[in-house]
Amino acid sequence: LGYANKTQLESLVRYDLSPVLTNPGLIPLLEKEAAKQKKRVKITLKCETGTHRQGLLLEEIPEYTTLLKKTSFLTLEGLSTHFANIEDTSDHSYARKQITLFKEFLHRFEKAGLPPQRNHIACSAATILFPDTHYQMVRTGISSYGYWSSKETYLSFRAHTSKELNLEPVLTWKTRIGQIKDVGPDAYIGYGCTYRTNQPTRLAILPVGYYDGFDRKLSNSGHVLIHGKRAPVRGRVCMNMIIVDITHIPGCRLNDEVILLGRSGDERLTADDMASLAGTINYEVLSRINPLIPRRIVP
Known part of the structure; x- marks a missing residue:
């Protein structure tokens, strides 16, 4: 999920890893390395929806799709993004805006003829609070260890459902x-x-x-x-x-x-x-x- 640089491309291909790319300049370099090793590489593109950390912008989609259509060894597996404050507040209006923007990313890639098949945006808080964010994968990190992301996440869950969810820490x-x-x-x-x-x-x-x-x-x-x-x-x-x-x-x-x-x-x-x-x-x-x-x- 983190930054991939050109010095890591040989290992990425050799070990059949699927990188998350945020730099269009890496696409032709990764294609060259994949062709050299004669191996197909699945990639995920990170989308900027409101955290303003990593990711391509909506207006950059044509640049990415043009580069990807020129490749023979790369496959766009999916899109991803990160929520900015979904676990820090009980007001999830900003998260909802990010969800809406992510759907627009999906629509534009599909319209460009590169439909993403394996998408993921849900952290632990989103996985628990918003089933519509699950897509094909979820990224349950801290909840897998038996911890709530935050007090706000717990209170939001309790406020919107009568279901029980008991998270128990697994680490000693x-x-x-x-x-x-x-x-x-x-x-x-x-x-x-x-x-x-x-x-x-x-x-x-x-x-x-x-x-x-x-x-x-x-x-x-x-x-x-x-x-x-x-x-x-x-x-x-x-x-x-x-x-x-x-x-x-x-x-x-x-x-x-x-x-x-x-x-x-x-x-x-x-x-x-x-x-x-x-x-x-x-x-x-x-x-x-x-x-x-x-x-x-x-x-």
């Missing part, structure tokens, strides 16, 4: 206690001495930090779960360590499991919780978890 992010330490009152914790204890305190040091995706904005405000109880972050989040208070959690031992996101007993921490504390959105919380952290798929 874990670490383990790396060290346990007892300190007295008036002990400064972590970089910057931003937290001072007011009583004898037991601390757990966890081998996870902002390098791993645990936001530094959670310093002195975030929590983790240990033995079904919340343990508050004390001091600043370090690059690859955090310090949490376990004074109120008996029986903690070295190597005990710690939940950063997920359930433990009756408690739960979500990406929404983290996002609220960090002043961001759940998308960022989930996408910033370091890809080097091992993943385990649980059936």
Whole structure:
């Protein structure tokens, strides 16, 4: 769905990938590479309907259709676009304007003799709220992880239907206690001495930090779960360590499991919780978890 440049064309063709194009200059270059490898390539064109980020304009359609009709190895598979604010508001008039404009794109390509067959515009919010945006494909991203796109999306859904839709987060992010330490009152914790204890305190040091995706904005405000109880972050989040208070959690031992996101007993921490504390959105919380952290798929 992102930007494709000319240095990637050889790999795009070799691995039978279908690029989304936003630059007419790439069409003859991709045709040349496809002819060289003697392989057909399906492409999608991104349409500008109101986000003003990527995509061709209505008035540029003749340029694209002229270029495509000159090719022998490229097939226009479909059109796509992105909504600008469908998940940020309960007023969907702007999204409706984008839908109308996208239909005009479809009509003009069909009229030009290049009918798109596999079109997609629906993000998670559109998939849930507007069935008429489904076309041949939908792009359910965050809802596939069990999260609502936003509070506004949830409220819009509840306001317009009596149907039930229960989204449950599928991700659990874990670490383990790396060290346990007892300190007295008036002990400064972590970089910057931003937290001072007011009583004898037991601390757990966890081998996870902002390098791993645990936001530094959670310093002195975030929590983790240990033995079904919340343990508050004390001091600043370090690059690859955090310090949490376990004074109120008996029986903690070295190597005990710690939940950063997920359930433990009756408690739960979500990406929404983290996002609220960090002043961001759940998308960022989930996408910033370091890809080097091992993943385990649980059936």
